[in-house]
Amino acid sequence: xxxxxxxxxxxxxxxxxxxxxxxxxxxxxxxxxxxxxxxxxxxxxxxxxxxxxxxxxxxxxxxxxxxxxxxxxxxxxxxxxxx
Numbered sequence: 001x002x003x004x005x006x007x008x009x010x011x012x013x014x015x016x017x018x019x020x021x022x023x024x025x026x027x028x029x030x031x032x033x034x035x036x037x038x039x040x041x042x043x044x045x046x047x048x049x050x051x052x053x054x055x056x057x058x059x060x061x062x063x064x065x066x067x068x069x070x071x072x073x074x075x076x077x078x079x080x081x082x083x
Contacts, residue, residue, distance in 0.1 A: 019027055
């Protein structure tokens with residue numbers, strides 16, 4: 001088990017220290033809050049990634065359109081040279 005580059009022994013030590021510092025009553029509340037924070041960070045990350053993908057797709061479409069137009073111009077110029 002490897003979470004963020006931290007193995008199982010390290011996670012165990014961190015949890016024991018958190019239990020000693022915050023106590024058993026406060027620990028579930030902190031865990032719940034941490035879960036909500038991680039969920040919102042993941043959501044924001046996914047939204048950012050989808051926006052980047054959308055921009056990249058738009059740029060790809062634009063590049064493809066320009067490439068097609070230049071190919072058509074090249075074909076027309078070659079046809080006129082051949083005639």
